[in-house]
Amino acid sequence: MEEISLRFMTRELCHQFFRGHESDPAVYADESQFQPYVYSEEAADRFYERKQVPGRLELVAMLDGRTIGHVQLKNIDAEKQECEFGFHMQNDSVKGLGYGTRIAWLALAYAFERLGMDAVYAYTLPKNTRSRHVLEKAGFRYIDEQDGYCYYRYER
Numbered sequence: 001m002e003e004i005s006l007r008f009m010t011r012e013l014c015h016q017f018f019r020g021h022e023s024d025p026a027v028y029a030d031e032s033q034f035q036p037y038v039y040s041e042e043a044a045d046r047f048y049e050r051k052q053v054p055g056r057l058e059l060v061a062m063l064d065g066r067t068i069g070h071v072q073l074k075n076i077d078a079e080k081q082e083c084e085f086g087f088h089m090q091n092d093s094v095k096g097l098g099y100g101t102r103i104a105w106l107a108l109a110y111a112f113e114r115l116g117m118d119a120v121y122a123y124t125l126p127k128n129t130r131s132r133h134v135l136e137k138a139g140f141r142y143i144d145e146q147d148g149y150c151y152y153r154y155e156r
């Protein structure tokens with residue numbers, strides 16, 4: 001099995017990810033708002049800089065030296081030992097190959113073993129059935145639907 005690893009998102013890895021990125025209609029609540037992603041160096045820089053805030057970790061998933069996905073561990077609360085997880089594969093060519101599930105497991109291991117979390121939350125649009133399936137397959141337990149999102153929790 002090919003090895004997937006998570007690395008901190010450096011500025012260069014951020015550009016590498018967005019250079020090959022395709023947006024996915026599944027993440028739009030209103031699909032009429034969907035627009036294909038067009039890479040811009042300035043926008044990728046802005047994205048990178050906006051994410052450099054406390055309580056948040058931006059990671060990239062790597063396969064054979066190339067970026068294939070983006071992982072966020074955010075709202076990291078050291079006191080409650082809880083955080084939120086989000087993930088996106090880079091484009092359609094790396095979806096549906098089992099990578100997303102493996103990345104979810106790697107991110108959970110990172111949150112529990114390296115950040116000392118006790119619980120990890122995730123949320124997604126109800127219509128995003130692929131994401132919901134992958135979260136459940138990775139072991140997240142469905143909590144409820146609130147404000148238009150389905151919430152999940154994984155406890156150590």
Ligand SMILES: CC(C)(COP(=O)(O)OP(=O)(O)OC[C@H]1O[C@@H](n2cnc3c(N)ncnc32)[C@H](O)[C@@H]1OP(=O)(O)O)[C@@H](O)C(=O)NCCC(=O)NCCS
Pocket residue numbers: 024026027086087088089090094095096097098099100101102123124125128129130131133134137
């Ligand atoms: C959600 C996402 C990260 C999953 O990654 P992935 O690499 O495609 O996932 P995997 O290949 O590991 O698993 C896909 C699973 O979903 C299933 N699946 C595919 N399309 C599906 C659908 N429309 N509804 C339900 N399940 C679906 C596959 O059969 C597979 O399950 P299986 O292994 O039990 O057969 C990826 O598809 C993605 O980046 N989507 C766009 C961004 C997104 O939705 N992010 C999450 C919410 S913000």
